[in-house]
Amino acid sequence: MALVELHDIRKTYRVGDQEIAALDGITLSIEAGEFLAIIGPSGSGKSTLMHLLGCLDTPTSGSLVIDGVDVSRASNNELAAMRNSKIGFVFQSFNLLPKFDVLRNVELPMVYAGVPGKVRRERAMAAIERVDLMHRIHNTPLQLSGGQCQRVAIARAIVNNPKIVFADEPTGNLDSHTGEAILALFRELAASGRTVVIVTHDNNIAARLPRRIEMRDGRIRVGVEAAVSDTTPLLPIMPPREGAGA
Amino acid sequence: MNIWFALLIGLKEILAHKFRSFLTMLGIILGVASLLSMFALTEGTAQGMRQTLAASGGVERAEVNNKDPSEELQDLAFLSPGRTMIDVEALRKGAPLVDLVSPEMDMGNVAISHLNKTIRLQVDGACPEFLEIGKFEVAAGRMISQSDVDRVTRVVVIGSDVAGELWPESPDYVPLGEVIRINGIPYQIVGVLGFSESDSAKRKRAAGVSASQDERRARRMGKTKKKPANRYDTYWQKNHVIVIPISTMFNDFRTGSGADGSANFKLDRLSFRVADLTLFEETLNQVRAVLDRTHRGIDDFGFDTREEWFDNIEASIRATRTSGSLIAGISLLVGGIGITNIMLASITERIREIGVRRAIGARQRDIFIQIVVESGVIGFIGGIMGLLAAAGVLQLLVQLSPAENAPVMTLSAVAISFSFAVGIGVLSGLYPAWKASTLDPIEALRYG
Numbered sequence: 001m002a003l004v005e006l007h008d009i010r011k012t013y014r015v016g017d018q019e020i021a022a023l024d025g026i027t028l029s030i031e032a033g034e035f036l037a038i039i040g041p042s043g044s045g046k047s048t049l050m051h052l053l054g055c056l057d058t059p060t061s062g063s064l065v066i067d068g069v070d071v072s073r074a075s076n077n078e079l080a081a082m083r084n085s086k087i088g089f090v091f092q093s094f095n096l097l098p099k100f101d102v103l104r105n106v107e108l109p110m111v112y113a114g115v116p117g118k119v120r121r122e123r124a125m126a127a128i129e130r131v132d133l134m135h136r137i138h139n140t141p142l143q144l145s146g147g148q149c150q151r152v153a154i155a156r157a158i159v160n161n162p163k164i165v166f167a168d169e170p171t172g173n174l175d176s177h178t179g180e181a182i183l184a185l186f187r188e189l190a191a192s193g194r195t196v197v198i199v200t201h202d203n204n205i206a207a208r209l210p211r212r213i214e215m216r217d218g219r220i221r222v223g224v225e226a227a228v229s230d231t232t233p234l235l236p237i238m239p240p241r242e243g244a245g246a
Numbered sequence: 247m248n249i250w251f252a253l254l255i256g257l258k259e260i261l262a263h264k265f266r267s268f269l270t271m272l273g274i275i276l277g278v279a280s281l282l283s284m285f286a287l288t289e290g291t292a293q294g295m296r297q298t299l300a301a302s303g304g305v306e307r308a309e310v311n312n313k314d315p316s317e318e319l320q321d322l323a324f325l326s327p328g329r330t331m332i333d334v335e336a337l338r339k340g341a342p343l344v345d346l347v348s349p350e351m352d353m354g355n356v357a358i359s360h361l362n363k364t365i366r367l368q369v370d371g372a373c374p375e376f377l378e379i380g381k382f383e384v385a386a387g388r389m390i391s392q393s394d395v396d397r398v399t400r401v402v403v404i405g406s407d408v409a410g411e412l413w414p415e416s417p418d419y420v421p422l423g424e425v426i427r428i429n430g431i432p433y434q435i436v437g438v439l440g441f442s443e444s445d446s447a448k449r450k451r452a453a454g455v456s457a458s459q460d461e462r463r464a465r466r467m468g469k470t471k472k473k474p475a476n477r478y479d480t481y482w483q484k485n486h487v488i489v490i491p492i493s494t495m496f497n498d499f500r501t502g503s504g505a506d507g508s509a510n511f512k513l514d515r516l517s518f519r520v521a522d523l524t525l526f527e528e529t530l531n532q533v534r535a536v537l538d539r540t541h542r543g544i545d546d547f548g549f550d551t552r553e554e555w556f557d558n559i560e561a562s563i564r565a566t567r568t569s570g571s572l573i574a575g576i577s578l579l580v581g582g583i584g585i586t587n588i589m590l591a592s593i594t595e596r597i598r599e600i601g602v603r604r605a606i607g608a609r610q611r612d613i614f615i616q617i618v619v620e621s622g623v624i625g626f627i628g629g630i631m632g633l634l635a636a637a638g639v640l641q642l643l644v645q646l647s648p649a650e651n652a653p654v655m656t657l658s659a660v661a662i663s664f665s666f667a668v669g670i671g672v673l674s675g676l677y678p679a680w681k682a683s684t685l686d687p688i689e690a691l692r693y694g
Contacts, residue, residue, distance in 0.1 A: 051688050081607070083604075095602045095691070096602075
């Protein structure tokens with residue numbers, strides 16, 4: 001069974017008297033260890049899809065099973081537990097807590113998981129080491145550069161050892177060079193067996209990922225979801241192109 | 247989420263905005279300070295009043311006083327002899343519920359002199375029971391005895407301040423055996439009573455000197471400008487008492503003082519002590535029954551009990567406490583509203599942070615606890631600062647208030663005020679916490 005299975009997922013919002021279908025019957029499965037992009041213009045439903053996949057929201061209808069757990073009808077607390085243990089988030093604007101230093105920011109998910117302080121510290125250090133930021137461990141986000149902030153965010157996303165990492169426009173706020181470095185980091189994560197889903201509207205990024213899902217008007221565009229061949233080289237990093245990150 | 251971690255975050259949040267947090271706490275600080283000061287003031291007044299009551303004999307002491315007989319008996323009123331020694335004997339023998347009976351005859355504004363020194367005070371003619379019923383203690387010598395009363399001796403027992411006033415040049419002199427003249431008649435001092443003062447006056451004296459010592463010293467130094475002592479003050483009266491045997495009082499001063507020049511047998515005061523306070527009413531009935539006989543059925547007497555006084559004290563303290571609590575409570579409430587207001591502003595500031603926390607796995611409960619703990623911590627710190635402020639205010643009030651009513655900070659008052667502060671802090675965090683925890687994580691992440 002696939003890690004993530006969606007069957008005929010619909011999500012409708014009510015605006016006044018009108019019902020707007022943000023997702024209109026999505027069927028999709030994601031295998032463990034996949035590295036894929038969800039692309040599409042704004043309003044195509046890719047953010048809504050990511051919110052559902054990320055257990056931030058529940059669908060109006062259809063079934064959504066993540067790692068064997070049906071989350072389409074889960075309660076608030078069950079969703080929170082899923083987000084905490086099986087899902088990691090990386091945001092465009094980093095979303096670190098500015099009052100805490102790097103270590104505390106990375107520790108935060110484990111606080112809600114109830115991990116004891118000593119273990120928490122050890123695991124946070126390991127995650128920070130993985131993103132190569134040990135020298136900035138006691139700095140606050142305001143003292144870090146954008147790329148460093150995003151590394152902290154990645155460390156935070158993986159610290160609870162989740163099955164899937166979702167990244168929402170992770171390079172959107174970074175210059176193209178730093179963006180490439182962050183992408184490389186995601187590649188490493190994917191290469192070590194974690195499922196990584198990048199939501200973006202940047203085709204330059206999506207084009208280099210093994211699998212792309214293109215969204216349009218709440219549906220997956222048929223025919224486009226052809227897997228890029230597995231032989232597509234993931235490394236080395238491509239030189240920055242003009243327009244990247246725009 | 248761990249409660250300690252929530253506390254840590256709360257403290258961090260408060261420290262991040264020190265001045266704002268202080269302003270938020272100010273309402274709680276003032277509320278706690280006023281609540282605690284009010285408690286301490288009423289407690290001080292209450293203690294002062296209770297001590298004064300106890301010093302004058304306590305609730306178990308009652309007095310038989312004169313009363314106009316009822317209308318239908320008024321024509322026969324002359325038949326009653328009034329309060330006399332006959333009543334005393336009758337009560338001693340016929341009222342077992344009464345354990346002490348103390349008759350008194352007194353004379354006001356009597357010249358008390360030693361050599362060329364004369365002072366004017368009230369003199370009481372009394373029995374030995376006077377000592378116990380009035381809660382006096384003998385400091386030196388002895389109290390007048392039953393044999394003094396029986397043998398009509400001219401002996402006198404004086405209050406501690408009387409000695410000081412008659413022998414002003416040596417304040418610590420114990421004038422046992424000295425002879426003083428009461429309206430010219432010589433009496434020998436056989437006893438000096440102990441100095442009596444309230445607990446808080448005692449505490450005050452521990453640091454400095456007593457008011458009466460001060461008074462004497464000032465007079466010795468020739469300073470005439472002093473506050474006149476309050477002669478209605480229970481403690482002043484107790485320290486200026488002059489007691490002679492009641493029989494001697496009658497013989498020396500009462501044989502010709504009746505309305506028509508005849509002997510005046512009437513007592514000026516007739517006090518008795520109730521053996522068992524639980525049988526207070528029964529005792530009064532028994533005394534009434536006995537006195538009905540001796541007064542030949544004329545109801546020309548009534549009772550003056552301290553119960554009413556005691557009830558009045560309690561009632562007035564309750565009233566002060568209620569109104570004080572109300573005012574302090576309103577100020578605490580205002581403080582609480584201030585906290586709610588700031589917490590609402592603070593969560594609006596932190597909507598994104600809340601969204602992040604939710605996204606990485608915080609449950610609604612975790613967010614709720616975090617906000618409530620934070621406002622609880624504001625209440626806690628405000629409470630502590632309020633206690634300190636109250637301690638400062640009370641230091642000042644102790645200096646300003648009269649000695650016997652000095653404010654007293656009790657542990658329970660501190661506990662009540664403090665838990666009110668924390669409680670208000672937590673309560674005023676509930677609504678903001680509920681609001682924060684029900685935010686939609688997606689909306690919150692998108693905010694700002």
